[in-house]
Amino acid sequence: MRALLLENLHPKATEILEGAGIDVENHGGAMDEDELIEALKGVELLGLRSKTQLTERVIEASPSLISVGAFSIGTNQIDLAAAARKGIAAFNAPFSNTRSVVEMAVSEMISLTRRLPDHNRMLHQGIWNKSADGAHEIRSRTLGIVGYGNIGSQLSVIAEALGMNVIFYDSAEKLALSNATRMPTLESLLAEADIVTLHVDGRPGNQGFFGPDQINAMKPGALFLNLSRGFNVDIDALCAALESGHIGGAAIDVFPEEPKKKGDPFVTPLQNMPNVILTPHIGGSTEEAQRDIGIFVATRLRDYVQNGSTSLSVNLPNLSLEQVSGSYRIAHLHSNIPGVLAAVNHELAQHDVNIEAQLLSTRGDLGYVVTDIAAGTDSGALEALASMPGTVRLRVLS
Template structure:
């Protein structure tokens, strides 16, 4: 019987389906020495964003000689040292087709929240304040949305934003133009200077550092809005706070952080920041789809 460790949990229906197929599924969460021990005893480990599979943990898995498959139940695999894992003969997969719309909807939701002050009005109304005049907002219709990266999630954001009347420009290292009609590939400089709203959809690459630094914020259009549902570290948080304080950025929405849970009190108490706790893929529908896609990967590789 193949043993599967779903270290960051798994959709209940997916767990039942795997067990019915004859797999043993452990959905408990392990850290530290416990995880070092458990990873030697399983054929497959399924993780989300909480568990990091780095070289030392991979070395522990190799000692056990049992692990064959690592699955990131989500889009990115940046929390796995995937190149090293593959060099050790392990198969690394993700579920890229399952959560794109969920993350895209959250990004769009944050844009509405910023544009109409929903995030802060909900707080001040509960404090008994009637800030009607202070919360005059703007409309998304007619605004230029700059997308950083143009993969599945960004394309889903683009389609939804175009339905709202937004103009779409994007910067992507692939330099592929014409992927979607009415979406224009631009340079990073043009993206920074022309975007009214900017939404990030790229992995964090430690060796490259943040995509947005102080220098980038200085180039931006005054009073623009930023949404990050991608990865912590893609924006320099200190530079973002400075840009919020000096008005370069009117408001920002942040779902991902340099450290999670975030301890950056200056950021999470800032009255120009809309916050969510890394919930991009946290919808019932997305989790069910991720579960189904995970099952298909396991069946393909282990069977």
């Protein structure tokens, strides 16, 4: 079995996969569609970060691919529906870099509130300007968190520990931690927050949701952070608000268009603006986070290959069945229609195959049944299962 790992993944990912007997090829940068189609010939496992797009076209052209790992929180770079239709299990790392993003957000809030970017720039120019003008503590200031998921909620707790008042808005019902206050609307949050920070996901519906209306609704002089997705924010509207002084400063880690690889040129209208911190999508890029992500996602890929576990898959039914010692395992992914489990067991019975253990899970249009059998697989039974109406993918694991 072969794996292709893109975008400088942590060496731990290679170590885990090679430890499972998988041949691993590493590639430093991202790939476009044509490059990826060529590279995936004969490859079963793909690992990527945020720059490479696993599109429906690539999926259709890669029949050997059985699983993809997004070594990141987001999965919008993967066409999850197309992958599911082809029986390709997708995994991500929803928690592994949470702390790193939170710490960076805190450091940027403090830097902007103390006007450190301005002082740093002036001192590099040889200008000594020791002054308290415009510099504040973050204690007692109101932090408005837009998106109260893993990152937003952990940031909430740490911000309170620093003495901040925390308010948040999320389109889903979320439990407020500690003394944080849930706001009924985004507009009500923007009217109160001294600092607004975005932590929303990359679903298509969020594209451009923070535009001129939202920026103009912020308090005069408020600070703005985006460590979520670049396409969530109207950059031109943000620039205009910074130039007018309506927004007092900003920290931006993600951009609508980003280079494919390290060293490529990058241009944004936010460059050279005072009290603006620009970083190259490094919110989760600490050695600790990348190591944890490498271990977490590579382990999910390995377990799917070895025992068919789809635990924490983002697009297939989730199940994990402890394998009976000495048994063989059949993993059958199928359309979620009535009678499939009965049909599977009927075919196995017809070929005198004894079932040791079995587990079924469904998700949307798909069903997934894992069956442990006592003896070696019967070719006739496998052919019957593969040709059953609704079969998406059949795998045999010993």
